[in-house]
Amino acid sequence: MTTTRIAIAGLGAIGRTLAAKIAGGTIPGTSLACVAARDEAKAKAWLAEQGIAAPVVPLADFPAHADLAVECAPAAVIEEICTPMLTAGKKVMVLSCGALLPRPHLMELAKTHGGQIIVPTGALLGLDAVTAAAEGTIHSVRMITRKPPKGLVGAPYLVEKGLDMDAVTEPTLIFSGTAREAAKGFPANVNVAVALSLAGIGPDRTTIDIWADPTVTRNCHAIEVDSDSAKLSLAIENIPSDNPKTGRITALSVIAALRKLNAPVRVGT
Numbered sequence: 001m002t003t004t005r006i007a008i009a010g011l012g013a014i015g016r017t018l019a020a021k022i023a024g025g026t027i028p029g030t031s032l033a034c035v036a037a038r039d040e041a042k043a044k045a046w047l048a049e050q051g052i053a054a055p056v057v058p059l060a061d062f063p064a065h066a067d068l069a070v071e072c073a074p075a076a077v078i079e080e081i082c083t084p085m086l087t088a089g090k091k092v093m094v095l096s097c098g099a100l101l102p103r104p105h106l107m108e109l110a111k112t113h114g115g116q117i118i119v120p121t122g123a124l125l126g127l128d129a130v131t132a133a134a135e136g137t138i139h140s141v142r143m144i145t146r147k148p149p150k151g152l153v154g155a156p157y158l159v160e161k162g163l164d165m166d167a168v169t170e171p172t173l174i175f176s177g178t179a180r181e182a183a184k185g186f187p188a189n190v191n192v193a194v195a196l197s198l199a200g201i202g203p204d205r206t207t208i209d210i211w212a213d214p215t216v217t218r219n220c221h222a223i224e225v226d227s228d229s230a231k232l233s234l235a236i237e238n239i240p241s242d243n244p245k246t247g248r249i250t251a252l253s254v255i256a257a258l259r260k261l262n263a264p265v266r267v268g269t
C-alpha cells in the first residue's frame with residue numbers, strides 16, 4: 001500500500017486529535033511526517049507527553065517532509081500553509097475553507113502546479129449527495145445554523161454590530177445572508193456553510209441564517225436542497241469539542257477522509 005506522509009498545521013482541537021490518531025498507526029496508508037504550531041515549545045511538550053515522535057517544523061518546510069498537509073489552524077494562516085504545498089504540486093486538506101473564498105489564487109496555484117485542495121465534509125453532512133445533485137441542476141440551497149451563544153463569541157460581524165452574546169437569553173436570529181457574507185462575518189464559525197456552497201451552487205447563491213440559541217448545547221445545522229434529481233432535508237447536531245466553536249465530528253471527518261486516500265475499498269463519493 002502507498003503511504004501518504006501527512007503534515008498537520010495547527011495543534012488545537014482538531015490537530016491534536018488527528019496527530020494522536022495518525023501517529024497511533026490506525027489509519028493504514030498514512031504516517032505523521034511533521035507538525036507546525038504557533039508555540040513550538042508547547043507543541044514539543046505536548047508531543048513528548050503523548051509519545052509522538054514527529055518534528056515541529058516551519059510551515060514553509062512542509063513540502064520537504066509531506067505529501068499532504070491538513071490545515072487546522074486559524075483562517076488567517078491559510079495562505080502560509082497552502083502556498084508552499086500547492087507550489088510544490090502537493091495536496092492540502094483545508095478546514096478553514098471560508099478563507100478560500102477571498103483567495104481564488106490558491107485554487108489557481110493548485111491548477112498550475114498539479115496540486116489539490118481537498119475540502120472535507122468536516123462538521124457537516126450530505127456533501128456526497130449535494131455534489132451528486134450538482135451534476136444535474138440545483139435550484140436552491142438553504143442552511144439554518146443554531147449555536148450556543150458562546151460558540152459565536154469573537155466573530156467580527158458581532159463585534160461590528162456590537163452584539164453581546166452574554167446578553168442573549170432567548171433564540172435570536174443574528175445573521176441572514178449568503179455563505180460568502182457569512183464566511184466574512186464569522187470566519188471561525190460557519191466553514192460548514194462554505195463547504196456546502198462549494199459542493200453545490202457556490203457562495204453567492206447558498207443562503208444561511210445564524211441563530212444564537214441559549215436553548216441548545218450543540219452546534220446544529222439544518223440544510224434544505226432542492227434540485228432536479230432530489231430534494232434533500234439534512235440535519236446534524238454536533239457535540240462541541242475542546243473548542244466550543246468546533247464540533248467533535250470535524251476531526252473524525254478528516255480521519256475518515258484520510259482513511260479513504262489509499263484504501264482498497266472506498267465508500268461514498
Ligand SMILES: NC(=O)C1=CN([C@@H]2O[C@H](COP(=O)(O)OP(=O)(O)OC[C@H]3O[C@@H](n4cnc5c(N)ncnc54)[C@H](O)[C@@H]3O)[C@@H](O)[C@H]2O)C=CC1
Nearest residue numbers: 010011012013014037038072073095096122123188191246
Ligand atoms: N470545515 C469545517 O467543517 C470546520 C472547520 N473548522 C475550522 O478549522 C480550524 C481549526 O479548528 P480548531 O482545531 O477547532 O481550532 P483551535 O483554535 O482549537 O486550533 C487552532 C490551532 O492553530 C494554532 N496556530 C495558530 N497560528 C498558527 C500558525 N501560524 N501555525 C501553526 N499553528 C497555528 C493555534 O495555536 C491553535 O492551537 C478553524 O479555522 C475552524 O474554524 C472547525 C470546525 C469545522
Ligand SMILES: O=C([O-])CC(=O)C(=O)O
Nearest residue numbers: 123189191192219246247
Ligand atoms: O463550521 C464551522 O467552522 C464549525 C461548526 O459549525 C461546527 O463544528 O458545527
